[in-house]
Amino acid sequence: MAQDSVDLSCDYQFWMQKLSVWDQASTLETQQDTCLHLAQFQEFLRKMYEALKEMDSNTVIERFPTIGQLLAKACWNPFILAYDESQKILIWCLCCLINKEPQNSGQSKLNSWIQGVLSHILSALRFDKEVALFTQGLGYAPIDYYPGLLKNVTKRVNGNISRVASLSRVCVPLITLTDVDPLVEALLICHGREPQEILQPEFFEAVNEAILLKKISLPMSAVVCLWLRHLPSLEKAMLHLFEKLISSERNCLRRIECFMKDSLLPQAACHPAIFRVVDEMFRCALLETDGALEIIATIQVFTQCFVEALEKESKQQLRFALKTYFPYTSPSLGMVLLQDPQDIPRGHWLQTLKHISELLREAVEDQTHGSRGGPFESWFLFIHFGGWAEMVAEQLLMSAAEPPTALLWLLAFYYGPRDGRQQRAQTMVQVKAVLGHLLAMSRSSSLSAQDLQTVAGQGTDTDLRAPAQQLIRHLLLNFLLWAPGGHTIAWDVITLMAHTAEITHEIIGFLDQTLYRWNRLGIESPRSEKLARELLKELRTQV
Amino acid sequence: MESLLQHLDRFSQLLAVSSTTHVSTWDPATVRRALQWARYLRHVHRRFGRHGPIRTALERRLHNQWRQEGGFGRGPVPGLANFQALGHCDVLLSLRLLENRALGDAARYHLVQQLFPGPGVRDADEETLQESLARLARRRSAVHMLRFNGYRENPNLQEDSLMKTQAELLLERLQEVGNAEAERPARFLSSLWERLPQNNFLKVIAVALLQPPLSPRPQEELEPSIHKSPGEGSQVLVHWLLGNSEVFAAFCRALPAGLLTLVTSRHPALSPVYLGLLTDWGHRLHYDLQKGIWVGTESQDVPWEELHDRFQSLCQAPPPLKDKVLTALETCKAQDGDFEVPGLSIWTDLLLALRSGAFRKRQVLGLSAGLSSV
Numbered sequence: 001m002a003q004d005s006v007d008l009s010c011d012y013q014f015w016m017q018k019l020s021v022w023d024q025a026s027t028l029e030t031q032q033d034t035c036l037h038l039a040q041f042q043e044f045l046r047k048m049y050e051a052l053k054e055m056d057s058n059t060v061i062e063r064f065p066t067i068g069q070l071l072a073k074a075c076w077n078p079f080i081l082a083y084d085e086s087q088k089i090l091i092w093c094l095c096c097l098i099n100k101e102p103q104n105s106g107q108s109k110l111n112s113w114i115q116g117v118l119s120h121i122l123s124a125l126r127f128d129k130e131v132a133l134f135t136q137g138l139g140y141a142p143i144d145y146y147p148g149l150l151k152n153v154t155k156r157v158n159g160n161i162s163r164v165a166s167l168s169r170v171c172v173p174l175i176t177l178t179d180v181d182p183l184v185e186a187l188l189i190c191h192g193r194e195p196q197e198i199l200q201p202e203f204f205e206a207v208n209e210a211i212l213l214k215k216i217s218l219p220m221s222a223v224v225c226l227w228l229r230h231l232p233s234l235e236k237a238m239l240h241l242f243e244k245l246i247s248s249e250r251n252c253l254r255r256i257e258c259f260m261k262d263s264l265l266p267q268a269a270c271h272p273a274i275f276r277v278v279d280e281m282f283r284c285a286l287l288e289t290d291g292a293l294e295i296i297a298t299i300q301v302f303t304q305c306f307v308e309a310l311e312k313e314s315k316q317q318l319r320f321a322l323k324t325y326f327p328y329t330s331p332s333l334g335m336v337l338l339q340d341p342q343d344i345p346r347g348h349w350l351q352t353l354k355h356i357s358e359l360l361r362e363a364v365e366d367q368t369h370g371s372r373g374g375p376f377e378s379w380f381l382f383i384h385f386g387g388w389a390e391m392v393a394e395q396l397l398m399s400a401a402e403p404p405t406a407l408l409w410l411l412a413f414y415y416g417p418r419d420g421r422q423q424r425a426q427t428m429v430q431v432k433a434v435l436g437h438l439l440a441m442s443r444s445s446s447l448s449a450q451d452l453q454t455v456a457g458q459g460t461d462t463d464l465r466a467p468a469q470q471l472i473r474h475l476l477l478n479f480l481l482w483a484p485g486g487h488t489i490a491w492d493v494i495t496l497m498a499h500t501a502e503i504t505h506e507i508i509g510f511l512d513q514t515l516y517r518w519n520r521l522g523i524e525s526p527r528s529e530k531l532a533r534e535l536l537k538e539l540r541t542q543v
Numbered sequence: 544m545e546s547l548l549q550h551l552d553r554f555s556q557l558l559a560v561s562s563t564t565h566v567s568t569w570d571p572a573t574v575r576r577a578l579q580w581a582r583y584l585r586h587v588h589r590r591f592g593r594h595g596p597i598r599t600a601l602e603r604r605l606h607n608q609w610r611q612e613g614g615f616g617r618g619p620v621p622g623l624a625n626f627q628a629l630g631h632c633d634v635l636l637s638l639r640l641l642e643n644r645a646l647g648d649a650a651r652y653h654l655v656q657q658l659f660p661g662p663g664v665r666d667a668d669e670e671t672l673q674e675s676l677a678r679l680a681r682r683r684s685a686v687h688m689l690r691f692n693g694y695r696e697n698p699n700l701q702e703d704s705l706m707k708t709q710a711e712l713l714l715e716r717l718q719e720v721g722n723a724e725a726e727r728p729a730r731f732l733s734s735l736w737e738r739l740p741q742n743n744f745l746k747v748i749a750v751a752l753l754q755p756p757l758s759p760r761p762q763e764e765l766e767p768s769i770h771k772s773p774g775e776g777s778q779v780l781v782h783w784l785l786g787n788s789e790v791f792a793a794f795c796r797a798l799p800a801g802l803l804t805l806v807t808s809r810h811p812a813l814s815p816v817y818l819g820l821l822t823d824w825g826h827r828l829h830y831d832l833q834k835g836i837w838v839g840t841e842s843q844d845v846p847w848e849e850l851h852d853r854f855q856s857l858c859q860a861p862p863p864l865k866d867k868v869l870t871a872l873e874t875c876k877a878q879d880g881d882f883e884v885p886g887l888s889i890w891t892d893l894l895l896a897l898r899s900g901a902f903r904k905r906q907v908l909g910l911s912a913g914l915s916s917v
Contacts, residue, residue: 049661053661078684078687078688079684079688081680081681081683081684082681082684082685082688085677087677087680087681087684088659088673088677088680091659091676091677091680092659092661092662095655095656095659098651098652098655099648099652100648100649100652101648101649102648108648111648111651112644115641115642115644115651118641118655119641119642121680121683122638122641122676122679122680122683123638123642123683128743129740130740130742130743131705131709131743133739133740133743134709134739134740134743134744134747135709135712137735137738137739138624138712138713138716138735139609139624139625139716140624140712140716141628141635141638142679142683143631143634143635143638143675143679144627144628144631144712145708145711145712146679146682146683146686147682148708148711148712149686149704149705149708150682150685150686150689152704152705152707152708152711153685153686153689153690153704154689155704156702156703156704156707157689159702163692166692167692169692170688170689170692173684173688174685174688174689177681177682177685179682179685180685180689183689
């Protein structure tokens with residue numbers, strides 16, 4: 001407590017000085033400086049109030065003899081009064097100063113003075129006497145006509161946006177006041193004649209902050225304008241999303257989808273410039289985390305929401321060419337990937353996957369067009385489309401026939417983009433072997449966890465790198481979910497598999513994603529679904 | 544129902560008292576009760592907002608009250624004028640008490656505790672009142688900042704936000720008064736004319752006459768409007784202006800030419816009377832041979848410039864107004880003898896001035912004494 005009060009005293013001095021400099025915030029500099037400090041000052045006021053409310057009026061004056069001055073200066077700064085809840089907190093602080101039973105004239109005067117300040121805060125602007133008489137004569141009090149007046153002022157300013165820079169500054173404290181929304185929108189959308197930006201950065205920041213905290217509701221076009229005109233705001237929005245995803249429950253795609261749509265980023269990304277920035281940030285995150293599965297899942301959810309938004313917006317055809325979104329891709333590959341599996345008959349999925357594989361392989365192994373960005377770009381593109389990417393293993397297992405090379409290649413590529421040709425070929429062989437065994441096992445009447453483990457262990461004596469291990473794991477999990485007897489050994493197998501916390505998380509992620517995908521694509525298999533849910537539930541309690 | 548009306552009456556009295564020195568006798572308990580009354584009536588407002596019969600009854604009661612107790616704002620502070628006002632009667636009461644210096648220290652202390660209980664309030668009602676007051680303060684600041692920083696002053700009166708707001712209020716009140724009784728609006732307007740600053744009133748009327756068909760004022764809570772068709776307010780105003788020649792004369796004199804042209808274009812019923820006035824004014828001027836200009840005999844006569852400006856503005860209006868004006872001028876010129884030479888008939892000179900486009904034909908021409916060839 002003592003430390004707090006020392007901090008408060010320091011802050012007090014700081015703010016007292018600031019307020020003196022700002023005065024009534026009538027110059028450009030004072031306005032800018034005030035805007036920069038609005039949030040912090042409000043925090044200070046809150047702390048002040050917490051301290052003051054514990055004391056009685058006399059103690060307050062003893063402790064902070066100049067408090068009256070501080071509060072008065074704040075009250076005469078219209079920016080502070082207009083900001084968020086500052087006016088409310090100021091009033092609370094003033095109320096703490098009121099003496100219930102004034103003992104002397106000094107205290108009475110203080111009470112009187114406080115009343116004056118409260119009046120100043122609450123009562124109407126001193127309009128011309130004529131106007132005041134008129135409204136009174138009609139029987140209206142300020143509270144009756146203030147909303148209307150504000151609306152007219154807003155309309156008026158809106159229809160006549162000239163001093164844009166100063167207007168944007170003035171709007172900074174007002175951003176969460178809903179009456180002013182049309183003005184904020186107009187400012188964001190208006191195109192000045194200058195090539196350089198005329199709106200103040202603190203305006204953009206304030207609007208962005210309000211959007212992220214859901215304190216303002218603007219049409220999508222305004223949000224897009226904001227992010228196009230002020231890159232830091234877009235970046236902040238992305239970071240905000242990442243933070244939310246980290247802090248919330250891991251591995252729940254449904255929740256991620258909610259957050260994603262809520263963030264407005266997929267909708268905004270219909271504008272290619274925004275898409276590119278967002279995609280770039282995803283790319284960086286992916287590289288930094290060395291391909292973390294959670295990031296991949298997030299990218300997939302983003303892409304799905306993005307495609308939905310794109311479809312809603314453009315109905316028949318894209319407003320922008322595909323190349324503007326995916327510059328490193330051949331248009332044919334892009335078009336195929338953009339197709340929603342839902343829109344294609346189930347029987348054709350295999351074929352589509354083969355086609356995708358061919359196109360990707362061509363892009364990856366094509367030596368002459370190095371400028372395409374190399375294998376990583378192709379892989380990065382592919383992982384966007386979870387509908388297809390996550391389907392490969394399942395499709396391989398479903399087909400009783402000889403596993404198509406194209407799909408084997410695709411699967412190996414998906415899990416090991418950095419592999420060289422030989423490495424990949426080896427992986428493909430291993431996978432083929434595993435598939436063979438699994439097929440055999442699925443025909444036998446009884447399954448054992450041990451057998452499955454052996455199958456998985458095929459080739460583990462040679463150093464099976466983590467990606468390949470992951471691949472095999474996922475194949476096995478798929479098998480467990482689909483094979484008729486899978487549920488009997490499922491838990492045992494998983495227990496054997498999940499010998500680290502990381503792998504457990506991976507399995508949880510896999511199950512969650514599978515259920516999510518099945519739900520989206522309308523794949524109905526009650527038994528598999530039930531099994532997956534049970535496993536998921538059980539595993540979640542363990543971490 | 545009866546008890547509800549009684550409550551209403553008593554609260555209105557309470558509200559009236561709250562801005563007098565009588566509150567010096569109030570103790571904290573009285574303050575608390577007063578606020579409770581207000582809260583109760585706010586509930587009533589919310590509850591019966593959509594309930595036609597009860598709402599109408601309450602509204603009628605309030606109208607009558609308002610009229611009787613020096614209604615029409617004859618008193619220093621207005622009371623509750625309509626049902627809508629009930630929606631924030633607690634704010635009204637709170638503000639009056641807060642500003643009343645006669646309130647005792649103990650009572651004031653209690654009042655402030657009630658109004659601003661601080662964060663984390665359990666009572667939903669208290670919270671609403673606190674929020675309303677905070678929002679009022681915030682809006683006040685917003686208006687201040689936007690008006691003084693947001694735009695350059697526009698000389699057009701009808702675009703001034705404060706004017707527009709006053710105009711909206713006037714039209715709204717007119718509708719309400721008209722709903723109560725048919726002949727009321729005219730009397731209402733006349734009483735306003737007698738009591739309120741006239742210059743401002745005239746401007747507001749002009750702006751009101753130029754308002755687009757009414758869109759309802761933004762309410763805090765949406766209520767179904769029980770008003771009739773929007774254009775009625777302007778009709779009432781036009782009717783009243785036509786029926787009060789003294790007011791109309793002041794109207795035409797006080798307002799800028801451009802504004803009058805807009806008003807007359809919009810409301811053709813006014814144009815004959817307006818033109819009539821202008822011709823009257825014109826007839827009062829005579830030609831001063833020495834100075835070479837048209838002057839009036841008395842100080843309140845409308846000078847040539849003003850007359851000219853008004854006609855010029857009218858001639859820039861779209862037909863049929865423009866044509867009417869020119870016809871009127873031609874007629875007057877003919878009646879005077881149809882001279883073509885300046886200095887003999889004011890109508891000739893006006894037409895010459897308007898046609899030649901020499902807008903600023905001033906006394907300069909009069910320097911060459913005698914006939915001036917334009």
